[in-house]
Amino acid sequence: MENTLLEKYFRGECSPEEVEKILAWFKESELPTPHEQELYRLWEEVEIEEASKEFAPHSAAILARINGNIEKQAAADLVTDYAESETNVLALPKTQTQWQWWLKVAAIIFLPVCFLWFFSDQFTRKNKSVIRLVTIQSGSGIRKNITLEDGSVITLNSNSQVTYPAHFSSHKREITLTGEAFFKVAKDAQRPFMVKTGSLLTQALGTSFNINYRPGKQNVAIALATGSVKIEKNKPGNKTQLAILLPGQQLQYSQTALTYKVSAFDAQEVLSWRAGILYFKQANLEQVIQKLEGWYGINIQVVGKIPGQKKEWRYTGSYQDESLDNVLAGIAFVKSFTYEKKGNKILIKFR
Template identity: 50%
Template sequence: MDSKLIDKYYKGECSPQEVEQVLEWFKRKEMDAGQLQDMYEFWQEAEEEKTNEEFSQASARLFTNISQKIDAQEKQSLTQHSVPVAAKKRKPAYIKNNQWKVLMKVAASIVLPIGLVWLLAVYFSGTTQPETQLVSVETSPGTRKTIHLADGSTIMLNGGSKVSYQPHFSASKREIRLKGEAFFEVAKDSLRPFIVQTGTLSTQALGTSFNISYREKENAISVALATGIVKIDKGTQQASSQIARLKPGQQLIYNKVNHGYKVKDFDAREVLSWREGILYFKQANLAQVVSKLENWYGLTVELTGKIPGRDKEWHYTGSYQNQSLDNVLEGIAFVKKFSYEKNGNTVKIKFN
């Protein structure tokens, strides 16, 4: 199929004979689940182009016109190929006709922007790509790992963290999904933004470095920018809105419970020192100390005795580089006056 003919079709410039040729071409194409998924992804990418009212109105008109042509073509086909009732038990022909009808309506709704037209033509010319599996890299508590991506970017994973991504990024974006904490150094590519998904937040950059912490047990998501510029959106791919644009030295703190957020300056030693194996506490309250210990060493902390309440301030500042759990607990216990005991993967802290 000539890509110029497809281009004419979407511009509404085809003759009746050319329309029939395009429809017959789609009709002959058998679509499996993977190909239909790719068509949906094309649709999603095209949706991003619908940023103005004029485009949306043109899209609706074109979709309606093409749908009507498809319906008319299908009715004509059914009339020309009517069969006795006894023969209607054979379903393949119906399935095929219905399939190309659905496919064409999906393709029509795309209203392909320039650049996707040839991509669709090449895709359906017979050359298909095998379905790829996501690459997932995970670290155990207390370990760190550096990942080198195909685009030249690097990811350093903190302990108890996981990233997932396509082995080969698409032509329009580089997308990563993160659970835990990681530091990203993004290679510059003005045509493909680098996007990190963390729950309802997405952080987008072109060439920059930043740290993200997104742990399921913690109430906050934090994004700290070291170099460059990033923008942070909230919501889904279909409906999202920008909530912040960070400059170097700034950090976004987003509350997962009440959905509030704030932007402030951050202490690089406090946020980034984990990359050097430093467990750093800066005026950390009891809950923060417990959370860091659990994430760093992969254990559960239980508190007993006279646990400090909200009416009594409890903060701790300290730094430990590549230290054992015992050394860290002894250091904190000496200052904060508590005892502890270990039982397998559990540490019981008793306040005096």
């Protein structure tokens, strides 16, 4: 057995294969004098090193247990001679000096293992407090209902994502949203329900509301259906209250101008998507295209001359669980254009 390998084992740096090699070596019935002297040297180094104050009590307890086990084994030896046993158990020496030597050998073998177990146990305990996050996404044209552990329900619109802890803490329920979702919040006065959308934080106790937040788009819209919510601008180390909404009110926040306004909203226009209704109310061409792309997971390109000024182009209509062809045909009839489909690409042509 190489001395460097013993030192490596004692430092806890051995691979599983090297550990097996060392343990097999210790099972030999007789140890050569150089190996015996090397074990004594290693043990003397252990005795003069100061153990960490944090783990010293544990190492003492481990040594006490090892000593107790060896003494029990010695008592058993008075009855049974293990050297002649057919079970192939290693014969243990009987003299006090040899027992002390084997005690040190046992400590060298098992102390690193016990410390490894202790560190692993402490690491596992600490990691139980680590928050495990859940992320749920919905693709184009897909809407999902998510029931949280507290009974709250999230209806996720297409091309949206929510992230939340698998288990809420004892003092808050926090959700992060990208896209659009409707929240029906279970009442819990001890744990406010908070939704983070960019720089805004919406807080509620027991209520229902809709949030539409698309990174890169100009506006964030927060519409309250029931109860009340508090909306804050959330900066690191600083929160500024913007508004407390009442049912039927909506806050629209400009991500470019950093301004906001509170006004009444049309429930059919804002909330009908939850029932599978694609609704347009005086929508301009850009809004119609954006909604169609998100709803059906398509890409739309417009060519030709749009009649009149672009800002005057408006469309109002409602479609429930309709196919893309039916919706395009309906809009094309009213707004006088034709279209072509190529896979998930649509080409709209104005004459």
